[in-house]
Amino acid sequence: MNNLKHISTIVLAGAILSGCSTSSKRYDIDDDIAPEKPISVEHIEDAVPQYEPYSLGGNSDYTLRGQRYEIIKEPQGFTEKGQASWYGKKFHGHLTSNGEIYDMYSMTAAHKTLPIPSYVKVTNTDNGKSTIVRVNDRGPFHPGRIIDLSYAAATKLDVIRTGTANVEIEVIQTTKPVEEHKQKAFPKFVIQVASSQHEDRVRTLSQDLGQKLSVASFVGVGSDKKIHRVFLGPFDDYLLTQKALEQVKVLGYSSAFIKSQ
The missing domain is CATH 2.40.40.10 (RlpA-like domain)
Known part of the structure; x- marks a missing residue:
């Protein structure tokens, strides 16, 4: 560099x-x-x-x-x-x-x-x-x-x-939305933590992370029905999503990332 x-x-x-x-x-x-x-x-x-x-x-x-x-x-x-x-x-x-x-x-x-x-x-x-x-x-x-x-x-x-x-x-200029339209103006975000073919391990991880971080967690399945993914969220605020991502990475999941819904 x-x-x-x-x-x-x-x-x-x-x-x-x-x-x-x-x-x-x-x-x-x-x-x-x-x-x-x-x-x-x-x-x-x-x-x-x-x-x-x-x-x-x-x-x-x-x-x-x-x-x-x-x-x-x-x-x-x-x-x-x-x-x-x-x-x-x-x-x-x-x-x-x-x-x-x-x-x-x-x-x-x-x-x-x-x-x-x-x-x-x-x-x-x-x-x-x-x-x-x-x-x-x-x-x-x-x-x-x-x-x-x-x-x-x-x-x-x-x-x-x-x-x-x-x-x-x-x-890129952003403007403050009218309060009653706030939810429509902002996209929702989730954090993908990990993925695996072992559904039982993924569900255990999802529950553990949800409890440790006090956030909602769920398991998603790909179109091939073979890969199971751990998600946290959804979040309405991008800054809060980033803070949650930082906590996830502190726990050792360095490849976790944010997705918009």
């Missing part, structure tokens, strides 16, 4: 804290790397744009390395061209700028000045591939780079192989 030096900043009590400092006390490894045994991310869907209020943390103007950054107050129609980089294992499991947990297998990204959270369409102009990510972090603070992609997003855009890529980003 060309010795990527990504810095994540968290605004807490009016102070800007460096989220990706070089201190070995904060991170287990010094240089950022991809996972040792990369999983396929082809099944991971794009982030689903929906209205979310801006976070209390991570949305104040800040100064870093002597440069002043002002958060964009009106991002409608915002586009930008430049280079994309990515960040992975070093920051996996650590806090992002708005206090969420960075998950390198989720479709997220870091940007210096877009409000958090924002939904952005990213197009790799080197190969024409595009995807949608949810901005929940600050960075990258490297000349010429405009966005730092999660490992999953970078894989989808084929940025992992090259380390960086020329991209164009475009903000």
Whole structure:
């Protein structure tokens, strides 16, 4: 990743804290790397744009390395061209700028000045591939780079192989729905945890996870009637779904992912 030096900043009590400092006390490894045994991310869907209020943390103007950054107050129609980089294992499991947990297998990204959270369409102009990510972090603070992609997003855009890529980003504007139409405006989400041909094991896992996480769980069967899948949900709120996904991965199910219904 060309010795990527990504810095994540968290605004807490009016102070800007460096989220990706070089201190070995904060991170287990010094240089950022991809996972040792990369999983396929082809099944991971794009982030689903929906209205979310801006976070209390991570949305104040800040100064870093002597440069002043002002958060964009009106991002409608915002586009930008430049280079994309990515960040992975070093920051996996650590806090992002708005206090969420960075998950390198989720479709997220870091940007210096877009409000958090924002939904952005990213197009790799080197190969024409595009995807949608949810901005929940600050960075990258490297000349010429405009966005730092999660490992999953970078894989989808084929940025992992090259380390960086020329991209164009475009903000996807979301509006607050009228309250009585809220349920119709938002899709529902489920988390697929695991799959197996052994129905008894899948049902046991479904019950155990439902009890441990205090969420609804169920078993789905594929069209071939042979593969049984464990699902959690459905959830109405994408942010709550992400938090549940983080809990699932803490329990050891690193390949779990979110699906929209």
